[in-house]
Amino acid sequence: MTQISLIIPVRNRQHYTQNILSQIFQQIPQANTDNISVISVIIVDDDSTDGTREMIRRQFPNVYLIEGDGNLWWTGGICLGMNYAIDKLDSDYLVWLNDDISLSDNFLNNLIDICQSPLYNNTIVGGIVRDKTYSDWIVFSGMHKKQPIRSMDYFATAEARSVDTLNGNIAIIPRVVVDKLGFPDADRFRHYGGDFEFVSRANKSGFNVILSSKLQATTDYNLNDLIRYMPPLLQWYLQPNTAKRIQILKGFTNLKSNYNIWHMVNIIYQDSQHVPFWRYAILYVRQVIKLLVSDFLLLSKTETTLKNYLKQQNAPEETIQGLINYRTKSI
Numbered sequence: 001m002t003q004i005s006l007i008i009p010v011r012n013r014q015h016y017t018q019n020i021l022s023q024i025f026q027q028i029p030q031a032n033t034d035n036i037s038v039i040s041v042i043i044v045d046d047d048s049t050d051g052t053r054e055m056i057r058r059q060f061p062n063v064y065l066i067e068g069d070g071n072l073w074w075t076g077g078i079c080l081g082m083n084y085a086i087d088k089l090d091s092d093y094l095v096w097l098n099d100d101i102s103l104s105d106n107f108l109n110n111l112i113d114i115c116q117s118p119l120y121n122n123t124i125v126g127g128i129v130r131d132k133t134y135s136d137w138i139v140f141s142g143m144h145k146k147q148p149i150r151s152m153d154y155f156a157t158a159e160a161r162s163v164d165t166l167n168g169n170i171a172i173i174p175r176v177v178v179d180k181l182g183f184p185d186a187d188r189f190r191h192y193g194g195d196f197e198f199v200s201r202a203n204k205s206g207f208n209v210i211l212s213s214k215l216q217a218t219t220d221y222n223l224n225d226l227i228r229y230m231p232p233l234l235q236w237y238l239q240p241n242t243a244k245r246i247q248i249l250k251g252f253t254n255l256k257s258n259y260n261i262w263h264m265v266n267i268i269y270q271d272s273q274h275v276p277f278w279r280y281a282i283l284y285v286r287q288v289i290k291l292l293v294s295d296f297l298l299l300s301k302t303e304t305t306l307k308n309y310l311k312q313q314n315a316p317e318e319t320i321q322g323l324i325n326y327r328t329k330s331i
Contacts, residue, residue, distance in 0.1 A: 120210075131219065
């Protein structure tokens with residue numbers, strides 16, 4: 001019997017946690033009709049204070065609830081859940097899920113099909129997260145040749161395509177991958193980058209990595225989400241307000257920021273076992289100087305970079321116009 005563990009790290013997002021668990025347990029009865037697979041749900045709660053744990057115990061007693069101390073962040077939570085899935089549940093497949101997504105109606109059926117297929121015994125399989133409003137806009141998926149996959153056109157010729165790495169919003173990790181590589185690096189990639197680094201490491205070690213259109217979910221991806229995932233230079237350009245620019249500068253030393261200095265340096269030197277402190281310091285200084293001089297020396301280049309970025313991201317025209325209006329109002 002195939003043991004499949006769904007691992008969801010959460011913290012202080014009770015509504016999202018309740019929503020994703022409701023979806024999962026609505027689908028489990030239909031998905032478990034094959035009698036050859038068992039789906040377990042592991043929630044790693046990193047010391048929530050909003051009643052998340054109490055809600056889980058009350059409404060979802062079959063969930064395996066692991067309690068953190070508030071210092072796990074995403075990667076630490078995923079590692080704790082993966083270790084539990086292997087050590088306590090003897091799982092064959094470990095499935096990473098984010099809590100802020102809405103699963104497709106046949107999500108668990110498709111997931112089981114993938115886990116049961118001998119084609120994927122040694123393959124990490126990622127899923128796609130589309131925007132709820134613009135169905136062709138993929139907002140989380142994976143990367144191929146350093147380019148993010150952002151359109152359903154990518155699957156025009158095949159429902160699954162090879163990629164180099166994946167987002168951790170939806171990912172199936174076979175047990176054999178963990179047996180060989182261990183867990184994601186929670187020391188160097190505490191919140192951002194743990195998914196990319198682990199999947200990249202697996203790819204370099206000979207495991208196949210694919211992105212499957214059979215595993216789908218949606219999310220509300222608004223203008224603020226688009227902006228906060230942009231490189232800091234583009235955020236700086238779009239938000240000329242002094243107070244907001246101070247927050248952008250603070251992002252370099254904030255683990256909640258996707259461009260924090262530890263994430264950026266360790267992505268660059270992910271194949272190095274040790275990164276000296278001076279590399280962090282130098283990159284920090286360079287990034288700050290780049291922002292401070294960009295209004296004077298890099299303005300036209302930044303405008304071109306923004307256009308190319310939005311094209312690469314497959315951003316809908318309405319969203320692009322909203323971005324233009326946003327900057328106009330900020331000036």
